[in-house]
Amino acid sequence: MNAFTGQGAVVTGAGHGIGAALATALAAAGARVVVNDLDADAAREVAESVGGVAVPGDAATEEGVADLVAAARHALGTIDLYCANAGVGPSGGPDADPKVWELCWDVNVLAHVRASRLLLPDWLERGRGRFLSTVSAAGMLTMLGSAPYSVTKHAALAYAEWLSATYRHRGIKVHALCPQGVRTRMLDSTGEAGKVLLTPTAIEPAQVAEAALDAMAADRFLILPHPEVADYYAARATTPDRWLDGMSRLQQAIDSREESA
Template sequence: MTPDLAGKGVVVTGAGRGIGAAYAKAFVAAGATVVVNDLDAEAATSVAKSLGDKAFAVPGDASSEDGVDALVTASRERLGEVDVYCANAGVARGGTEAVAEKAWDVSWNVNVMAHVRAARLLVPHWVERGSGTFVATVSAAGLLSIPGAAPYAVTKHAALAFSEWLSMTYGDKGVRVHAVCPQGVRTDMLWSSGAAGRALMEPDAVDPDDVARDLFAAMEAGRFLVLPHPEVAEMYARRASDPDRWLAGMRRMSGALPSVTMGTD
């Protein structure tokens, strides 16, 4: 089902390709006006142009404090109101606890603090007027984990925790929050995840348009978790009910996989 988005103002970060581009397309098709943000200015411009006069490219960094402030300011100028903010931009860094500090810093800023910084600017106004929607593209790794990619697993858990906190704090004040937690999605991030990532996620990977469709269904239903792979719910429940057994299974799976080759810088 499609939520009522006619005339709404939407911001999508990381919208130059993949899930973000699919979100932008779906929101425009539903009657919203969309700001297409990406660090890759050419990609953002290309997506916006393909969507017609209801989409505007606002390239830039959606993770730093100054970058988020500039994006929200420019979006308000374009849209009047930011009704929906999709914190979709993300990075995948592999490696263990020994990976370089830069990988941790980049992962923390893009996967977590980008969400915090956007909420800091948007939520007070949403609470004041009694409505607003925050969409966080998290990952099944935020509910479960992923072998061989400590920065990604840890920061995606944090992104989920922040989304939960937003919902429990402001959900009765008109702010809706949705955490999108797919496993494999056919995007550049999957193709660059190396043999281990593809072995884990490619067999059941879905298309970005499928993720957008499931987000809209969750928005219509008022459901917090968006699970394009429904089996993730069962795995999440097993993890919670018997964490020792779940960890033993994860160790076996990790030992059977080739090395993860996500970016480590």
């Protein structure tokens, strides 16, 4: 028996990419899985493939999160693990449309807040529960070309840290999953920035899921499928100007590629 046998797990954004890989890996490890995605057909397809239950819908809005949690409890009895995996990564800077910023806050941050608000009372009463936040290495570093994504992923990491610091002594396990490039549809949409920063070291979603399950089984907070991110994070913290100079050079390389395209 492993840490996930018989556990009731919810995975948002599980119709594709990392979410689908998490659902698949959890089911293979013996968990009972609820598959959530805005893409109803994709959610049903993944759920059928893993022997889980599809609950399509919006995992970001107040109403959508409430409906998902209620449906998952009905299907599973109890929710032992909630994977807040759904995310959006539009491009843009301060000029991005306010609606783009609002969407990023809703999906990348407030979805986690809204889910934990509903999950924590039961978990605290039982003295156990597990919350996985798919953050991205952008939450530890930055993502050139997308201020909304970078800012909200930093906030997602901050919220996961806060949850862990506040509730870990009461049996709540929190994990921040921070991969760099992953071969998904989101990577395909990142343009030249993605080609420079992410594509060269991109890994498969299944590798991310494997790292996530290993880290959760060991109760590790920070999950780095790309181990080199730890070195980048340390450089950012200890030599910030040098790190920013390096990021600026990467931005210049991106600019040059875009100009020559």
